[in-house]
Amino acid sequence: MGNLKIFADSTCDLPSDWIGKYDIGIIPLYVTFDQQTYKDGVDLDTPMLYQKVSETKKLPKTAAPSPADFIQAFTPAINEGKDILYISLSSELSSTYQNALIAATEFPEGQVRVFDSLNLSTGIGLQVMKAYRAAEAGKSIEEIMDLLHRTRPQVETEFVIDSLDYLYKGGRCSGMQNLVGSLLKIRPVIKVIDGKMTPAYKVRGSREKALHQMLDNALARIDDMDNDLIFVTHSLADEDADQLKSILQEKTGAREVAISKAGCVISSHCGAKTIGILYTKRTS
Structure with missing residues (x-):
């Protein structure tokens, strides 16, 4: 992997053991019931979600991570001298991608790359794994980005x-x-x-x-x-x-x-x- 750290958000739905095994950084989206906000996959899991829907008789609101959330998540890897590739939930479905772009401007140019998956769930996860395996094979960030552009459609x-x-x-x-x-x-x-x-x-x-x-x-x-x-x-x-x-x-x-x-x-x-x-x- 060299000095590249790959990130995705909680909507990529990769198996939890894969996230640890492949050292994928995960940035959670938010789920809000009334005044109570939870981090997807951190404070709230899917069975709990359905229980709350059953109790409240309504769906929660969901929200993207803020630019500050991305900055906080990226900073430790940047401080370790790593470059970052973040593969996001589709920009057509959420402001997650745009917020990550804002966060990227807070770091030296080129140190944080943001790629719009134009997908959801493991449609993102497939692209994350393509990127991971390419990085593991020693491909450069430019080669990985080119691979993602070809894989996405x-x-x-x-x-x-x-x-x-x-x-x-x-x-x-x-x-x-x-x-x-x-x-x-x-x-x-x-x-x-x-x-x-x-x-x-x-x-x-x-x-x-x-x-x-x-x-x-x-x-x-x-x-x-x-x-x-x-x-x-x-x-x-x-x-x-x-x-x-x-x-x-x-x-x-x-x-x-x-x-x-x-x-x-x-x-x-x-x-x-x-x-x-x-x-x-x-x-x-």
Whole structure:
């Protein structure tokens, strides 16, 4: 790794043991219920989030780290003589990226690089791991940035939302849509396109049908898939995640299919039982 320290924020949803193993710096976003504010993954975990939603009957507000938060997080590494690469949550979804850019100006020019993932959850995590492995292989920061620019548009992020409840509570669908969707068992599928959460299609019927559709979509891209790393990311859907991992491992022959759990910020927008398959297509 040389003198490079890689940072991400709590929305990258990397497995906690990976964060320690690969020495990834994590900067938490904030989750606020009424007057009480928590740091995502530090003061509040996902089961606690759902308990509080159940108690309060409303969703929390989420907020980006401030420039001061970034400065505080970056300073120890800078004082150790390291350069920093921070890979952020999509600038289309949060001010996290902009606040990191502000913080970077407080350090000598070029010492802090900020890269907009234009993604969320392990769509960020995939890019973090690409950067880490390139740095471990001795690539320069310029080579790593070039790799990230080539990798970013190749990231495929697709999630099945189990219920419209959280989209309704978050103002992303109407009460009538929520009612009709619940009656007809409609499960929306969300993709990340150009850095934004975009409804891709809807599956009417059982949860299993929706999961099979998402799995089929991924397997249809096997020839284009970079099978170095595939993520199955979920919010309290352990059994489904295990099943998807097993099938993906068998069908793709990927070097690694990893399961990760969605943190509080991602879960607060999608709800329990949300599950996704995330991978990158091959770059030229």
